[in-house]
Amino acid sequence: xxxxxxxxxxxxxxxxTVISLHNNGFDVVIADNLSNSKTEVLNRLETITGKRFxxxxxxxxxxxxxxxxxxxxxxxxxxxxxxxKAVGESVRMPVEYYSNNINSLLTVVxxxxxxxxxxxxxxxxxxxxxxxxxxxxxxxxxxxTCTNPYGxxxxxxxxxxxxxxxxxxELRVCLLRYFNPVGAHESGLIGEDPRGIPxxxxxxxxxxxxxxxxxxxxxxxxxxxxxxxCLRDYIHxxxxxxxxxxxxxxxxxxxxxxSVFNLGTGKGTSVVEAIKAFEKACxxxxxHVFGPRRAGDIPVCYASTDKAREVLGFEAKRTxxxxxxxxxxxxxxxxxxxxxx
Ligand code: NAD
Ligand code: UD1
Numbered sequence: 001x002x003x004x005x006x007x008x009x010x011x012x013x014x015x016x017t018v019i020s021l022h023n024n025g026f027d028v029v030i031a032d033n034l035s036n037s038k039t040e041v042l043n044r045l046e047t048i049t050g051k052r053f054x055x056x057x058x059x060x061x062x063x064x065x066x067x068x069x070x071x072x073x074x075x076x077x078x079x080x081x082x083x084x085k086a087v088g089e090s091v092r093m094p095v096e097y098y099s100n101n102i103n104s105l106l107t108v109v110x111x112x113x114x115x116x117x118x119x120x121x122x123x124x125x126x127x128x129x130x131x132x133x134x135x136x137x138x139x140x141x142x143x144x145t146c147t148n149p150y151g152x153x154x155x156x157x158x159x160x161x162x163x164x165x166x167x168x169x170e171l172r173v174c175l176l177r178y179f180n181p182v183g184a185h186e187s188g189l190i191g192e193d194p195r196g197i198p199x200x201x202x203x204x205x206x207x208x209x210x211x212x213x214x215x216x217x218x219x220x221x222x223x224x225x226x227x228x229x230c231l232r233d234y235i236h237x238x239x240x241x242x243x244x245x246x247x248x249x250x251x252x253x254x255x256x257x258x259s260v261f262n263l264g265t266g267k268g269t270s271v272v273e274a275i276k277a278f279e280k281a282c283x284x285x286x287x288h289v290f291g292p293r294r295a296g297d298i299p300v301c302y303a304s305t306d307k308a309r310e311v312l313g314f315e316a317k318r319t320x321x322x323x324x325x326x327x328x329x330x331x332x333x334x335x336x337x338x339x340x341x
Contacts, residue, residue: 003027003073004248005117007060007108008081009053010037012192013123013181013237015045017079020241022049026248029073031066032082033059036195040338044189060104063111070115077119077251079244080108083153087296088199090150101153102160109164112171119251121174121244124158126233126262127151128177131298135268138304139177139260147296158260165258172254174247179233179264179303181240183323184330191330192237193337201274202234202323206331209282216286218271220293225300231268233302236318236326239265246312264303265316274320281324 004021008014009030015037021028030042030053046052054073058065060082069075083101084090090097105122112120128151129137130144146152161173182202184191197213198204207213221228243263250259269277275286308314318326 001025001027002076003029005029005031005069005073005075005078006081007031007078007104008083010034010039010041010055011081013178013240014079014081015041015190016185016237016241017081017244018045018053019048019185020238020245022051024245026245028053029069029075030055031058031060031069033057034341036084038193038338039341041190044338048185048187048189061100061107063107066107066111067114070111070117075115075117077121077248078108078112078117079121079248080105081123083123085150086199087148087150090148094149097149097153102156105157105160109160113168118170119172119248120161121176121247121251122157122161124175124177125151125154126177126179126264126301126303128155128158133298133300135300136266136302136304137262139262139307162258165256169256172251172256173258174251175258175260176243176247177260177262178240179235179262179301181237182234183236183238183318183326185238186326186329188326188329188333191327191334193334201271202327205275205278205286206327208286208288209278209284209328210331210335212335214287216275216288217291218275218288219291219297221290222293223299225270227270227272229271230297231270231300231302233264233267234269234274234320234323235264235316236323239316239318243308243312243314246314250312259311261308261312261314262303262305263308263314264305266303266305268300268302269320274324277320278324278328281321281328
């Protein structure tokens with residue numbers, strides 16, 4: 001059984017991916033410093049899968065700590081989720097974002113070289129396409145100019161991995177550009193568990209639906225879109241998780257090089273449509289008001305999914321209704337999020 005090192009595996013996307021990996025016959029080792037996640041995730045994963053995953057509380061920027069993980073396990077491949085991801089925070093704390101996101105990947109790649117590990121899947125983002133309005137985004141769409149340090153770290157790290165693949169010809173890399181991952185595992189045991197007031201739409205709507213926050217402000221309703229609000233490509237996190245398994249299987253068939261895939265549904269949903277779908281899921285109205293546009297938002301962003309379908313056989317199966325109902329199930333079962341460590 002091939003062992004996959006999942007860095008950041010206690011986080012939102014990582015924890016769902018751990019389940020998919022397990023269900024598809026992979027052995028998993030998790031490395032996470034718990035800077036944005038909680039130990040309880042491990043218990044929840046055990047309840048869902050019946051398996052206690054091997055977990056190292058390590059900072060991926062710390063080479064000596066992380067080396068232990070490579071020494072003690074026969075690692076076949078890495079999925080690298082470990083990173084900081086809050087756009088607004090990255091503007092306030094650029095040094096922390098560049099330092100954490102860049103050093104963690106550089107350390108992982110250094111140790112992969114040292115231990116002869118040849119396959120890596122990297123969490124990138126549609127944010128690398130910048131502010132272009134030329135949708136849908138294909139993998140060949142030009143990379144844009146990012147509007148914040150978080151986005152730049154993704155942009156730079158894609159380049160780092162391209163450079164590494166030239167220098168280390170046996171290295172096989174998948175760059176996965178996620179669109180808007182939302183939803184939660186059907187059990188309601190794990191889901192997105194942000195600290196403080198959420199910045200992103202789905203966690204915010206959930207908290208309004210639960211009554212923890214008073215109302216949602218829709219950022220702009222004067223865009224050139226059917227209902228005036230922005231369109232985004234929301235993808236269920238469990239579909240996204242399956243995309244990682246397919247990417248690993250694909251890398252196993254490759255001998256070198258970098259492959260890039262969009263992971264989205266190919267469909268744009270407006271903020272108003274998302275609110276309506278969530279209202280259906282929770283059975284009551286979501287109080288909301290229309291406010292000014294948020295700086296840096298583009299009107300429309302969705303993926304071309306052709307390449308992922310043709311090459312990986314990947315197709316997102318779950319609907320916006322599934323995303324809302326799973327999100328609501330997670331919210332109602334864990335109104336305060338997961339217990340603190
Ligand atoms: P998350 O914060 O829930 O998970 C990231 C995990 O990495 C956390 O558990 C955190 O504790 C850990 N981590 C951070 N820095 C670390 C370090 N130096 N060493 C060890 N662990 C560290 O975020 P997520 O939503 O699951 O995102 C996972 C990855 O996908 C991130 O790289 C993120 O940038 C990327 N991504 C996320 C989205 C999204 O909307 N959620 C979209 C595009 C890309
Ligand atoms: C955000 C990130 C982006 C990241 C992506 C992945 C920002 C600025 N961008 O994108 O870098 O790759 O997540 O998921 O954070 N909205 C409201 N009211 C709210 C919150 C959001 O109307 O309270 C709207 C936004 O204007 C946007 C849509 O909802 O039109 C989705 O917003 P969000 O969930 O923050 O995602 P993105 O901005 O697409």
